[in-house]
Amino acid sequence: MSYNFNFTPIWNNFDLLLQGALVTLQLSATTMVFGLLVGLVGASLKLWGPRPGRWIATGYVDFIRNTPLLAQLFIVYFGLPSLGVRISAETAAVIGLTIYMGAYATEIVRAGITAIPKSQIEAGRCLGMSHWQVFRYVIVFPALKTVYPALTSQFVLLMLGSSLVSLISAKELFHVAAYLDSRTFLPFEIYLVVSLMYLAMSLGFRVLFRVVGHFAFAKT
Template sequence: MSYTFQFGAIAQYTDEIVAGIWLTIMLSAASIVMGSLLGIILASLRSMHGRAVRLMVDAYVEIIRNTPFLVQLFIVYFGLPGVGLRVSATTAALIGMTINLAAYSTEIIRAGIEAVHKSQIEAGEALGFTSLQIYRHVIIMPAIAKVYPALCSQFVLMMLASSICSAISTKELAASAAFVESQSFRSFEVYIVVTLIYLALALALRAILALVGWSLFGRRVARTTTTSLAEVQA
């Protein structure tokens, strides 16, 4: 059985696909920033506060990590109106992606914080660092540097998982692809193109994250902890 590819049939829907790509990028970028910040806050609270806070953070992480992302989206999009909070599909997608990514980021960053040896904190105290300086230069930045590759992998996975948001009518790339397929009836061609686009987005995101990581942590990773402490004090 032969099959004739007709990619030209989907060329007229370029605007629709580009709009989907743009929304995918925006959702991914926003959720990465907000999810990372929330993850840092929760991981820090878990490490620095009492048992009650740790239990609450652990409960949040376990619930999110052990339930489907699609169900979480449905709760946000269909559940919130039940308590009087109506949000658009795009807003619901952003909230769901942020909540999901924050749980994974919290666990990853927690591992990084726990990898910071107590002697490093004591060294910072001996050098006269304030609590804020110790947190910033001795705990959180080295912790994130240690787990940055794992965070990057999670960021890419979250970008790819944005395709699930089409289930709540968010018009990102997967939803655009479904629309184009329904209009052109060229399923094979549409999803080949979309697969290549997701691949390109993932590779581009990895490259950007690698550049960000080098600018933030490249020199820090290369130095010893003692040298870093001396430079910060200076």
């Protein structure tokens, strides 16, 4: 068994891979923000919403967390145009991944909020804080601090999972890799390099999250 590695075609097309990596980063970052927002709303609905709201939130979380991401992406990408809404692959990817991330974020945020002792909330009220102030300073902020590690892991998983949107023709890193593979027939080399690029991005995100966490939760 011997294999002669040939990386030359990959370096020649490295700008394409970098472009794909950039799209992956944009896609992941956008989805993280939207997904977290959906998570906050979802968790609030689940904990304090009216009964129908709670049902909807529970149904949403259960459906998304128990079906394949690929099926969800195909429903968004192929389903919406059938209803007359035409969206680009990249938009479909953001929508699909946000829905996916939102469900996981809902559960994570809910766990964080549940972990806050009731007495802490009562203490906030006793100090004369408004509802909004209690929500912001006593509930959401400490809750996010508690679940921050879980949330960041989920974000990294999302970034890695975004490779699936290559199947709906979104031109992110994995799509570029498959494209190069179809032209050069060097899958070993290409997916090795691409894996290292994903690894670099994951590590980059982890460092970034640590720095952000350090500053964001420094006061509390």
